[in-house]
Amino acid sequence: MIERSKHWYWPVTLVLAIGYGIGGIVPVLMHYYGVPDEKWLPETFKPILCSFLLGLLGANVQLSIHFSRDINALAGANGGTLPSCFEFFGYVLKQVWGGIAAVFFVLAVKLGFLAAVTGTVSEIRLPAIVVISFCAGLRAFKILQALAGIVPSSQGKAN
Secondary structure, three states: OOOEOHHHHHHHHHHHHHHHHHHHHHHHHHHHHOOOOOOOOOOOOHHHHHHHHHHHHHHHHHHHHHHHHHHHHHHOOOOOOOOEOOHHHHHHHHHHHHHHHHHHHHHHHHOOOOOOOOOOOOOOOHHHHHHHHHHHHHOHHHHHHHHHHHOEOOOOOEO
């Protein structure tokens, strides 16, 4: 039997704090201070890493909302369900899922999968990448479902 206790909220709180630290501080260091150096991370990979980290930050905001609702339900009249020792793994995976969704969504936007046909060709700018990545992290599962709908299934129809 898996032990359930209020004490298992501490690792979840730590995971959320680390997610805010990594997703909030590292993109700022990358953009304004050039960290990490080009020797460690090629210049072409920086927007992808920035997109991943901002997606992680967006997913972290969504998880914080879920976490506060979970705590409120536990403190409420009906009691709610206590967390288990595996609870924080779900939070870590959802953060990574948000980062992956942000990268795929930004790449889909850059490649024109989600755009109407226009006569202009322009590079997507960093502020747009920031907003798109953060929002994709907030709605990671829905974004990946929508992107999966673009690819035809084995029956020849989109999902």
